[in-house]
Amino acid sequence: MTILDQRRSQMLGQMGITIWKSRPFSDHDSNGEELSSEDGVEVDEDPNVTNVLEPERFTSLEEVASAVRGCQRCPLSRERKYAVPGTGSPSADWMFIGEAPGRDEDLQGMPFVGRSGQLLTSMIVALGLTRDQVFIANAIKCRPPNNRDPVEDEVNRCKPYLKAQISMIQPRVIVALGRISARLLLDAHEKTPMSELRGDVHTYEKTGIPLIVTYHPAYLLRSPDQKRIAWQDLLLARSQLRRGSA
Ligand code: SF4
Secondary structure, eight states: OOOHHHHHHHHHTTTOOOOOOOOOOOOOOOOOOOOOOOOOOOOOOOTGGGGSOOGGOOOOOOHHHHHHHHSSGGGGGGGGGSOOEEEEEEOOOOEEESSSSSHHHHHHHHHSSSHHHHHHHHHHTTTTTTGGGGGESSSSOOOOOOGOOOOHHHHHHHHHHHHHHHHHHOOSEEESSSSHHHHHHHTOOTTHHHHHHTTTTTTTTOOOOOOEEEHHHHHHHHHHHGHHHHHHHHHHHHHHHHHHOO
């Protein structure tokens, strides 16, 4: 067993999974974002704002990240420390999408840091990948105060950024982390329970990209008995990716 295999086994152990067979999955090079610019997008009071900021206006992930960092399109810009565009490989097969930055993410400008970020990293490593090989983002790029759920207007104003990222990355599978993320990505009713979202292979909009819903790592930290179920979700996601390459 290589050192990497040992590390994966340790990560699976942390997830409560004791049996694992190594299946190297992606040979993408590491390619993290290096984003810096003042190219922001200011508040637009047009209620039909999704038509104002077209995802097609962006020509690169760097451009999206620059716009997000300077964005003032919704009131969340006023209380954030840092916007969190997302990070990872621009040619990732996998996209992991959470709901919105939490306190640690807001302070660092990076998605999924802190304890839930460590668990997400363990999940990724258990799949035989690294964080640099996938793309990690949130549906909403700025932290809602006190981690409340984002409201519809914030969702609509922020939506073009994630849409542009997905369009440019063209992942082979999307994993929605948690109910809010799943609801936003699938345009599902706000009361749709996780039990109706999990376990199925959905499709992101009309792209044909398979979308799998699983629990948010923060929930898994509170409910470790659900880690095994989350692992099944990840295996379902991986089976979709393999199917796409058959
Ligand atoms: S949440 Fe989205 S739309 Fe609102 S300010 Fe941040 S980046 Fe802009």
